[in-house]
Amino acid sequence: MKSQIVAPSLLTLSVSAFLVFMLNNCGEADTYDKQYQRQLLEQAAVFFRPMPDNAFAEGQEASEELIELGKMLYYEPRLSKSGLISCHTCHNFGLAGVDNLPVSVGHRWQKGPRNAPTVLNAALHSSQFLDGREPDVESQALMPILDPVEMASSEEHVLAVLKSIPEYVKRFHAAFPEEDEPLTYKNVGVAIGAFERILLTYSPFDSFIKGDLDALNEEELNGLETFMSVGCVTCHVRETLGGHTFSKFITPRELSDDVEPDSGRFNLTGREEDMHFFKVPSLLNVAETYPYFHDGSEWSLTETIREVASSQLDIDLTDEELDFLVSFMHALSGEVPEYALKIPDLPPSTADTPKPSFE
Ligand code: HEC
Ligand code: HEC
The missing domain is CATH 1.10.760.10 (Cytochrome c-like domain)
Incomplete structure (x- = not known):
């Protein structure tokens, strides 16, 4: 909600400074923050869910x-x-x-x-x-x-x-x-x-969804709120924030340059209604997976979000909303499991192993 900007008088400034002082010291501010966090968590639980321990299908076994x-x-x-x-x-x-x-x-x-x-x-x-x-x-x-x-x-x-x-x-x-x-x-x-x-990977956002109310800082919480209120959650949902539905997207580069836009899902189904449809990507670790879009044509996360907001939701985001959303995207990063990072010792070739070819 936008409040009108009025020049604050010295009196209101000192009153609010006093209030902030009081709130912080009486633990009241905490209560207010906790309410905001809880309310956001409740809303978020409708769209997102906690990351599982692994991605094995039910009954699938792996030694x-x-x-x-x-x-x-x-x-x-x-x-x-x-x-x-x-x-x-x-x-x-x-x-x-x-x-x-x-x-x-x-x-x-x-x-x-x-x-x-x-x-x-x-x-x-x-x-x-x-x-x-x-x-x-x-x-x-x-x-x-x-x-x-x-x-x-x-x-x-x-x-x-x-x-x-x-x-x-x-x-x-x-x-x-x-x-x-x-x-x-x-x-x-x-x-x-x-x-x-x-x-x-397990992100601060996942900790939040699992009930750790302090896992996200204020900017990230504002970003989460924006993400839900402007409608990003029409497409980017569940624990991966994407990866489950398809949507039409032609990149600005494909629109402006002399390039044939990627047909996307049409290549596979041959149906006109699938022309230029792509899987809604997961947003986990998105701050690190630049450049963006199916043709990798955009390096800036801010511009990427500006573009999808415009093409997918037909809205112009304010600079503040963009900043919040970018902060939220950073809260979606997590560590690669240590086991995966340890490079395995691969067994040596033998005389029978086919030789490499650069043809
Ligand atoms: C030369 C680079 C390259 C190599 C090597 C490569 N990939 Fe990929 N991978 C890609 C590209 C590009 C795509 C997207 C292609 C597309 O969607 O048409 C992709 C897509 C994927 C996806 C789909 C992810 C998603 O969100 O849909 C997975 C999973 C994947 N690769 C795993 C592998 C595995 C496992 C191997 C080794 C067997 C491998 N890739 C080798 C470049 C590579
Ligand atoms: C109508 C569905 C839809 C909505 C709503 C939507 N997106 Fe997306 N988003 C997509 C699709 C589809 C792509 C992939 C485009 C491509 O490269 O083909 C995408 C791509 C992205 C990417 C780039 C990911 C990458 O790895 O290239 C980001 C970041 C992103 N969206 C964030 C957002 C944010 C933030 C919002 C809300 C302002 C939003 N999206 C709203 C469908 C949607």
Whole structure:
């Protein structure tokens, strides 16, 4: 609510200074803050929910052996044709699970068409990729390995590499004890997916949602209030603040430059009503996953928010609202699990291991 600005008289100034003094000293200010915090938490509980401990589906089992194998494969550059590119090249844990490039660079410096989203918390999304073309992290993981502009490999190459290294053969048997022939391309995805299901981050905002009223500072609380009141919650909801629905978006660059706008979900469904539709991205760790949008064309978080407010909600945010929202976005960052950060010791190649190729 906007109050009219009037020049305060000396008297009102000193009265309010006195009141602030009294409130702080009688603990009354605390009570007021607590009320505001509680009220916001109550409102927020309608749109958001606490982060789970992991992202395994109900009944889905994963042993330590499976998760550790998945972690090794995630860091394994020998799955790529060049022996140079792993999942971690583009989804770097030192960089919040992204590469901080407008669009990713893969085999022989080829550029892909899209910006890489983070792998952190991705397992919680209802579908994978910016257009939602894969249902889960297990099936998604098999795509970049074969993509000619990413890892440029083949199923045969991947299996030849893994079968040539005795420790991998042993580890596949330990990870899939019920299978006679566990070393399959599909199981590469199952293992990497299991590892991704523990890649969750816990933000100050999550602590707030779990009931720690002091987890957010005043700016961040104002940002949360703005986020709900201006309607960002039409799309960015649940524990991931996104990742579940689709919405139409053409970036300012696509509108202004001489470039063909990305067709988004239309490529997958062929339906006119899906033209330029993209998955509403999760906003967890968004302060660190610049540049923004599916074409990575915007580096500034403030300008990103100004743009989505205008195109998705048809509103012009004030500078103050933008500042609040940016503060709130920062409260959505969390630490990468320490287990994931520890680089695994990968077993050495043997004489039978296919050699890297830069063709
Ligand atoms: C060359 C860079 C590159 C490599 C290597 C790469 N990715 Fe990606 N990843 C991307 C890009 C770009 C996208 C978005 C593509 C799209 O939506 O069309 C993406 C999307 C994803 C997503 C979807 C996340 C979401 O929110 O929808 C996941 C999960 C993911 N990658 C995991 C992996 C895994 C696991 C590997 C290794 C097997 C891997 N990536 C290898 C660049 C890369
Ligand atoms: C109608 C649905 C909708 C609403 C409402 C909405 N967004 Fe989004 N938002 C999207 C979509 C879709 C994208 C992804 C655009 C793309 O790159 O294709 C996006 C992207 C973003 C991004 C960039 C994320 C990234 O990784 O590139 C931020 C930040 C963001 N929104 C914040 C907000 C804020 C803050 C509000 C409220 C002012 C808001 N959004 C309202 C749908 C919405």
